[in-house]
Amino acid sequence: MRLVVFGLPLLVVxxxxxxxxxxxxxxxxxxxxxVVVAALYHYWSRLSSxxxxxxxxxxxxxxxxxxxxxxxxFLTLLQITLDLGALLVALVTWQPVHIPADARVTVGAIAGxxxxxxxxxxxRVPPVRDVTITIPGLPPAFDGYRxxxxxxxxxxxxxxxxxxxxxxxxxxxxxxxxxVVTGDFIDGSVAMRRADVTPLAQLHAxxxxxxxxxxxxxxxxxADWIHHxxxxxxxxxxNRHAVIxxxxxxxxxxxxxxxxxxxxxxxxxxxxxxLAGRPAGAPVVLLDHQPGDxxxxxAQGVALQLSGHTHGGMIFGLxxxxxxxxxxxxxxxxxxxxxxxxxxxxxxxxxxFALRLGRPSEITRFHLRPQPPSE
Numbered sequence: 001m002r003l004v005v006f007g008l009p010l011l012v013v014x015x016x017x018x019x020x021x022x023x024x025x026x027x028x029x030x031x032x033x034x035v036v037v038a039a040l041y042h043y044w045s046r047l048s049s050x051x052x053x054x055x056x057x058x059x060x061x062x063x064x065x066x067x068x069x070x071x072x073x074f075l076t077l078l079q080i081t082l083d084l085g086a087l088l089v090a091l092v093t094w095q096p097v098h099i100p101a102d103a104r105v106t107v108g109a110i111a112g113x114x115x116x117x118x119x120x121x122x123x124r125v126p127p128v129r130d131v132t133i134t135i136p137g138l139p140p141a142f143d144g145y146r147x148x149x150x151x152x153x154x155x156x157x158x159x160x161x162x163x164x165x166x167x168x169x170x171x172x173x174x175x176x177x178x179x180v181v182t183g184d185f186i187d188g189s190v191a192m193r194r195a196d197v198t199p200l201a202q203l204h205a206x207x208x209x210x211x212x213x214x215x216x217x218x219x220x221x222x223a224d225w226i227h228h229x230x231x232x233x234x235x236x237x238x239n240r241h242a243v244i245x246x247x248x249x250x251x252x253x254x255x256x257x258x259x260x261x262x263x264x265x266x267x268x269x270x271x272x273x274x275l276a277g278r279p280a281g282a283p284v285v286l287l288d289h290q291p292g293d294x295x296x297x298x299a300q301g302v303a304l305q306l307s308g309h310t311h312g313g314m315i316f317g318l319x320x321x322x323x324x325x326x327x328x329x330x331x332x333x334x335x336x337x338x339x340x341x342x343x344x345x346x347x348x349x350x351x352x353f354a355l356r357l358g359r360p361s362e363i364t365r366f367h368l369r370p371q372p373p374s375e
Contacts, residue, residue, distance in 0.1 A: 008076065009039060009072050009073060009075075009076040010035065010036060010039055010072075012075075012076045012079050012080060013035055013072055013075050013076060013079065014032045014035055014036075016079055016083065017075060017079045017104055017107070017108065018031060018032060018035070019032075020099070020101075020104065021101055021104055021105070022101055034068075035068075035072060038065060038068035038069055038071075038072060039069070039072055041055075041065045041066075041068075041069050041352070042352055044057075044065075045057075045352065049188065049192070051187075051188075051219065051220070052352055053187045053188075053216060053219055053220075053350065053351075053352060054156060054157075054187045054188040054192065054220070054351075055156075055157060055158075055351055055352070056157060056188075056192070057157060058157070059157050059158060059160060062156075062157050062158045062351055063119060063123070063158070063354075066115075066119050066122075066158075066351070066353070066354045066355065067112075067115050067116055067119050068115075069353070070114070070115030070118055070119065070353075070355045071111045071112045071114075071115040072111075073115075074110070074111035074114045074115055075107065075108060075111035075112075078107040078110060078111055079104075079107055081107075082099060082103060082104070082107055083099070086098065086099045114357065115355065117357065118315070118355030118356055118357045119354060119355055121355070121356035121357065121360060121361075122348075122349045122354040122355055122356045122361070123158070123159075123163075123354070124361065125163065125166040125167055125170060126167070126170075126347055126360070126361040126362045126363050127170075127362070127363070128148075128170065128174050128362075128363045128364075128365050129362040129363065129364050129365065130365050130367065131333070131342065131364055131365070131366050131367070132366075132367045132369055133304055133340055133342070133366050133367070133368055133369065134340075134369050134370070134371050134372075135283050135303045135304060135340075135368055135369070135370065135371065136283070136303065136338065136370075136371040137281065137283050137303070137370070137371070138251075138283050138303075138368055138369070138370040138371070139246070139249030139250070139251070139283075139370070140249070140370065141246040141247040141248075141249040142244075142246060142249060142251050142283075142368055142370075143368070143369060143370055144367060144368070144369070145177050145178075145251070145367075145368040146174070146175065146176045146177045146178075146365060146366070146367060146368075147176060147177065147178050147179075147180065147285070147365070147366040147368065148171055148174050148176035148178070148179045148180070148205070148363065148364065148365050148366070149179075149180050149181075149182060149306050149308075149342075149344055149363075149364040149366065150167065150171060150179070150180070150181045150182075150347045150363060151181060151182040151183060151184065151214075151289075151306075151307075151308030151309075151344045151346055151347060152182075152183070152184040152214065152308045152309065152311060152344070152346030152347060152348055152349065152350075153167065153181075153184065153185055153186070153346075153347045153348040154184055154185075154186065154187050154216065154346075154348040154349055154350050154351065155185060155186045155187070155188075155193055155196050155197055155348070156186070156187040156188055156193070156196070156351045157351065158348075158349075158351035158354055159196075159348045159349075159351070160196050161195055161196045161198065161199060163348075164196060164197065164198075164199045164200060165199040165202075167347060167348075167363065168199045168200060168202050168203055170363060171203060171363055172202070172203065172204060174363065174365050176205045176365060177205060177206055177207050178205050178206075178207040178208060178209075178210065178244070178253070179203050179204075179205045179208075179209045179210070180209075180210045180211065180253070180287055180306060181209070181210075181211040181212070181234065182211075182212055182214070182287050182288070182289050182306055182307060182308045182344070183211075183212050183213050183214020183215070183216075183217065183258060183289035183308060183309070184214030184215065184216045184217070184289065184308065184309070184346075185197065185200075185211075185213075185214070185216075185217065185225070185229065186216065186217070186220065186225065187216055187219075187220070187350065187351060188220055189220050189221050189224070190220075190221060190224045190225060190228050194228075197228070197229075197232065198232075200229075200232050200233075200234075201232040201233055203233070207244050208235055208242075209233055209234055209235065210234070210235045210236075210237055210242060210253055210255065210287065211229065211234040211235070211236055211237070211255070211287075212236065212237055212238070212255040212256065212257065212258075212287045212288070212289060213225070213226065213236070213238070213257060213258055213261075213289065214258055214289040214290075214308065214309065215258045215259070215260040215289065215290070215309070216350075217258070218258060218260055218261060218263075218264040218266060219264075222264060222266055226238070236255075237253065237254065237255025237256075237274070237287060238255065238256075238257055238267070239255070239256055239257055239267065239269065239270040239271075239273040239274045240254070240255065240273070240274055241253060241254035241255070241274055241275060241277075241278055241284075242254075243278070243279060243282070249282075250279045250282040251282060251283055251285065252275075252278045252279065252282045252283065252284045252285065253284075253285050253287070254271075254274040254275055254278070254284055254285070254286050254287065254302075255274060255286070255287040255288075256269035256270065256271055256274050256286070256287070256288050257269050257270075258289050258290065259289075259290050259292070259293070269288065269293070271286070271293075271296065271297060271300055272300075274286070275300060283303040283304075284301065284302045284303055284304075285302075285303065285304045285305075285306065286302045286304070286305045286306070287305075287306055288305055288306075288307050289307060289308060289309050290307060290309045290326065291305070291307035291309065291310065291326055291327070291329035291330075291341060291343045292326050292327040292329065293327075294307070294327070294329060294334070294336050294339070294341040295327070295336055295337070297339065297341075298336040298337040298338065298339035298341075299337070302339050303339060303340070304339065304340045304341075304342070304366075304368075305339060305340070305341045305342070306342055306344070306366075307329070307341065307342070307343045307344070308343065308344045308346050309326070309343075310322050310323075310326055310329070310330045310331065310343055310345075310346075311345060311346045311349055311350070311356075311359070312330065312331040312343075312344075312345030312346060312356075312359035312360075313330050313331060313359050314349070314353065314355060314356055314357075314359055315355060315356070315357045315358065315359065316357055316358030316359060319331060319359060326343075329341060329343050330343060331343055331345055331359060342364070342366070344362055344364050345359050345360060345361055345362050346361055346362070347361055347362065347363055348361065349361065
């Protein structure tokens, strides 16, 4: 299957797009070689760091790899569409299949442009997105409570310290009562990312900065990362909860570990443990990196679940495929049996496929409101 997934784009781009172009052989061969090099991006990433999730190349090279990799995928789709269109015209007109060189050049330019836009969208510092959430039973003391969510920053060579600093500055300026991070802080070990994550220590809010791990923390020295993130000031909710009190009223913030944890010898998510001993009647906000278990959380009386992991699907259309792997949840707000699930598109993105088209990154500021009495 992997051979088909990676081999088909090479065959289409080299044999069906590049080779028919009226270019000298001395140019086609090096271009074909560059296409092969770009298509093997994840292989080079593994050689550079031991993991496909942490390409340890200079940032401009990581950006170029992402652009080239995206252009190959877009060009594959566009060339196949062009082939099918030419075949249809040939069948209707009963003429030989013919694709003008200009058409090939055009789809190549479109593929390159789409990939460039996608990479630029991925690299930006996200704006603050305001979302109002109505919570049944929210005490009046928490009416208007501001909760800012960061998720899937994937701090790496692609999203280095200066990008992190800009995210921290924008998050602090959002004037939140609390900041939460729902996992996938990093790609790389503590030694590799120590300097890049340093600005995270500047995050501050009156009720603290709470967090949970994502699946990527388990790929890179999980115990070291939990210790280091705690040192940076994050209150890690590992199957635990915290209680926020205002004027005697209470709000529960609970967090669970990631679904991938057992595969790495760590404790898996345990919602019952996270909720054990919570104040009776207090609304619960749950932090769960992956949204797939949202229905179980709703059944346990959670009022609001905040998740990430999906990156919003990254590209319009691809989001439908990502949704299938996450029980239908991929981006934005869902109502599940009276519980609100919000799946963030993510603040950053994995540097192995850093493109966004129609699914923008976000820093999400929630405004909590009580449910008005029914008329």
